[in-house]
Amino acid sequence: MKIVVHDTATAMLDLLRRPVEERPEALREMLGPLHSAMSVAGGDLVETHRMGSGFRLDVDDPRYEPALHRMREARVWERIEDSLTAAWERISGAAPGIGHAETVHVVLVLGDPDDHHLTVRSAGSFGLGGFPGAIYLVMWPTGTSLEKIHHVAAHEFHHNVRYANVVWNPMTVTVGEHVVAEGLAEAFVRELAGEQAMGPWANALSGAALDRAYEKITADIDVAGMGNLTAYVLGDATARLMGQQPVGLPDFAGYPVGLRIVDAHLAASGLTAAQSTALPAREILTNAGVPSR
Secondary structure: OOOOOOOOHHHHHHHHHHOOHHHHHHHHHHHHHHHHHHHHOOOOOHHHHHHEEEEEOOOOOOHHHHHHHHHOOHHHHHHHHHHHHHHHHHHHOOOOOOOOOOOEEEEEEEEEEOOOOHHHHHHEEEEEEOOOEEEEEEEEOOHHHHHHHHHHHHHHHHHHHHHOOOOOOOOEEEHHHHHHHHHHHHHHHHHOOOOOOOOOHHHOOOOHHHHHHHHHHHHOOOEEEEEOOHHHHHHHHHHHHOOOOOOOOOOOOOHHHHHHHEEEEEEHHHOOOOOOOOHHHHHHHHOOOOOOO
16 A cells, blocks of 8 residues: 655645645645545535535735744654554554555645634544545634644544445444444554554443443434434534534544444454454443343
8 A cells, every 4th residue: 555645835835935826726626535535425626625624725924934844843744654654554463464555645734713513522633544445634723722633643544444345335334333333443553553542433432421421323223324313423413513413422422432432342252453453343232241232
């Protein structure tokens, strides 16, 4: 596998110095390496950027360039590349012959500092890695995101390899598949770099709140269709933001619930998260004692 972490810092600095009317096309060119892998999702990647907490194209914001310089000083791009190289070594060593994209293009874009979902709810970063061959990361430099962006990339990389082996059908994908994938990806980050590397979402709930979320999610484990899944994984607030129905769950509920399920699977099977990358969700759920509903 070839991993290409694109130098989007240089591209974004150039973009920000262009007239406003030229910026959408400059962004489209910067996002071009993702187009082939993500085209199955339909739509324009510039619109994905606009709707997905990316920096604004229509304003001159004096915060943007210093943010990019701060990210460069923190060696964000180099750390992402090192983390993904280590991630691939771990997965390919644990699961020889596992399917994968020949090349994975990684594009990191600056986020919008005024976007609450990014800077507050998501602690400054999130990603999209479920399209084999493409990893899209959004970041505004906060203390947490600067510390953990390369681990976020490893989380998304786990998705990237999983979905080169496991079919994600938007019409039939279930709550179970989604929460298992998130739990596996966080368990993999922990396996790769330690407990402290995990994202804040992995520990979003504990105690009785986690127990309640676990009961709700496992009761609806076979609910299907992407239009129904957001509240179970990201919580009601994000579901409303995306025009989907709330189900009574707090932010990122699916992550700690998914991690609980995966940890039960790992204990029962003796496998690692890397070895489990391509396992069917139903096998993992069965190992964890979660019945089909």
